[in-house]
Structures are given as C-alpha cells and as structure tokens.
Amino acid sequence: MGRQHIEFHQAYDVEQLQRTEGPLAGAVEQRQSEDAETGAFTSIVTFPAGWQGAWNGYRRPFELFGLRGTATLGGEQFDAGFYGYVPSGTDSATFSVGQDGAQLLLMVEAEEEPKGGRPEIQDTNELKWADHGVAGVPPGLVIKLLRVDAENGDWTWLAAGPPGWQEDRAEIHPTVEEALMLSGDILLGHRGVMSAGSYFWRVPDIEHGPMLTLDGNVIFFRTKGGSMAVTWVEVPGWQKLVDDYRELKPLYRAPA
Ligand SMILES: [Fe+2]
Structure with missing residues (x-):
C-alpha cells in the first residue's frame, strides 16, 4: 500500500510530538509521512542540548540529514549539512547532541534482517556540485x-x-x-x-x-x-x- 501522496505541506507546521519512550525519547518529532504497513517513516526530529541515544541493534536501516546544530554519530562528527546512512543492526550508532541542540531529517525504512556495519557519513558542505546525468533536464541544475x-x-x-x-x-x-x-x-x-x-x-x-x-x-x-x-x-x-x-x-x- 505504501505512504499516501503528500504534496506539499510545510514540515514545521506538522504537529510536534514530545517522545517519552523508544529510540527518540526526550526529543520532539514532527512526522512528515509514514507507511502504516511497514512502519517506515520520515520525520523532522528536534533534540535538546546534550541528548544522547544509542540506536544500536535497530532492525531498520535509516538515513539522516543534519538540519541544525552539532552532534556526533558513532563517535564521528555529524553537524548541520551532514548526511548519514545507517545499516540495520549496526553496533555503532550512538547519537550525541552538542550544546546548542540539533535537528535532523530522519528517514527510517522497513524492518529487515540485520546487516550490521558502520554508518556511512558524508559532510555535504564539503562536497562539490556536479552534473546529474539525467538527459533532457534544462541546463543549470x-x-x-x-x-x-x-x-x-x-x-x-x-x-x-x-x-x-x-x-x-x-x-x-x-x-x-x-x-x-x-x-x-x-x-x-x-x-x-x-x-x-x-x-x-x-x-x-x-x-x-x-x-x-x-x-x-x-x-x-x-x-x-x-x-x-x-x-x-x-x-x-x-x-x-x-x-x-x-x-x-x-x-x-x-x-x-
Ligand atoms: Fe520531479
């Protein structure tokens, strides 16, 4: 069935849910879209200063993109503009938030047989813009x-x-x-x-x-x-x- 078509809404107008349990306990979640069948979802999550959580052993792979603030993921820098892919079943996905708090775009997939491995992290601030390779798109993008x-x-x-x-x-x-x-x-x-x-x-x-x-x-x-x-x-x-x-x-x- 999948997620329903949403086009488009203002992400910050979505209801703020104060999480008190689960992997996001202590953070505020704004759920943007979700798949009722698989539990996959995309949210904006706002973390208070000093928040820490261990997302180790999670049976869902997820992607995250830093929107604001400073943090570390699995001990590596993960500030605004950083992108990460975290495989299911990783043992190195502790997320620690810095003194100014942090906000993420969090994209969680369906549960799967845990694969393990380390998060793949990139600082998109440092990446260079490049051609997309999609024929027919007007130049400039x-x-x-x-x-x-x-x-x-x-x-x-x-x-x-x-x-x-x-x-x-x-x-x-x-x-x-x-x-x-x-x-x-x-x-x-x-x-x-x-x-x-x-x-x-x-x-x-x-x-x-x-x-x-x-x-x-x-x-x-x-x-x-x-x-x-x-x-x-x-x-x-x-x-x-x-x-x-x-x-x-x-x-x-x-x-x-
Ligand atoms: Fe499009």
Whole structure:
C-alpha cells in the first residue's frame, strides 16, 4: 500500500510530538509521512542540548540529514549539512547532541534482517556540485549525489537550481520522489510556491510542474523504487503562471 501522496505541506507546521519512550525519547518529532504497513517513516526530529541515544541493534536501516546544530554519530562528527546512512543492526550508532541542540531529517525504512556495519557519513558542505546525468533536464541544475542503494537503485541527493531556472514541462517519475526544501523558492505549476521547509512524498506517476525558481534553491531529495527517471508533459496555461510569479519578485532588487 505504501505512504499516501503528500504534496506539499510545510514540515514545521506538522504537529510536534514530545517522545517519552523508544529510540527518540526526550526529543520532539514532527512526522512528515509514514507507511502504516511497514512502519517506515520520515520525520523532522528536534533534540535538546546534550541528548544522547544509542540506536544500536535497530532492525531498520535509516538515513539522516543534519538540519541544525552539532552532534556526533558513532563517535564521528555529524553537524548541520551532514548526511548519514545507517545499516540495520549496526553496533555503532550512538547519537550525541552538542550544546546548542540539533535537528535532523530522519528517514527510517522497513524492518529487515540485520546487516550490521558502520554508518556511512558524508559532510555535504564539503562536497562539490556536479552534473546529474539525467538527459533532457534544462541546463543549470546540479546535484550532490549522496547515495545509490546497491539493492534497489534508490537515490538520495541534494539538488540546486540557479536563479531563473525554469522547466516549461511537467515531470512524471515511475518512482516515489520525496523532498524537503532547504532554501530558496520554486513555483510548482498550479500547486503553488514551495519554500524552505516545504515537504512532499510524491507517489509514482504523479504529474508535477512546470517549475520556475526566481531566487534559486537547494532541495534534499530521495527516490524510492529505483533511480531518477523522467518523462515530460506539456501544461496549458503555464506562461500565465510564470508571468504572474515574475511580477512578485523583480530580477533586480536594489538596496533601498
Ligand atoms: Fe520531479
């Protein structure tokens, strides 16, 4: 059955749940999407200063992305902008939060036979933007590819679009596409303008777009069910939306 289509909501408007037990006891969770069948979920989790928890032996693999603050994961630095993949059954996933607290985007998968191994951690601040290799996408969009799952081909990546980047067609993917917008803006066809904190869980075959960003943007993305593949469709009335959006934000905004 899988998770229901969410497109899009403001992640920080989601109800704050103070956890008192389980792996997140003492933290505040904002559940963005969940699969009632498998228990897989995506949440924004806010940890108080000094929080510590051992996620060792957890039978679910999970990904995490640092949104705010400083922390360590398995003894390694894990600050804002760090990305981690934690295999199921690891014995080295103690998460320790620094003096300013921390906030994560946490993405937990279905339970599986524990695999063990160490968390894979990357500092995305230090990675360089690179070509995405997806034919047909208008020039200018760049990515930091964080992970490709060896078994199912799922991608995890950061994408950045320059100011004025525009795709005049709507997209369709055969996979789930999930995103949390980190900064900037993007007009998403008739669905409206996404901004920092906008979240979606887009099930396969949902038409979305066209797209125009005026300030540029950075977005955290995942696919589920395989790698990124795109087909495009024309959308009547798009030019009117472009014209209206451009009027909201002139190209040159001189200091007063
Ligand atoms: Fe898309």
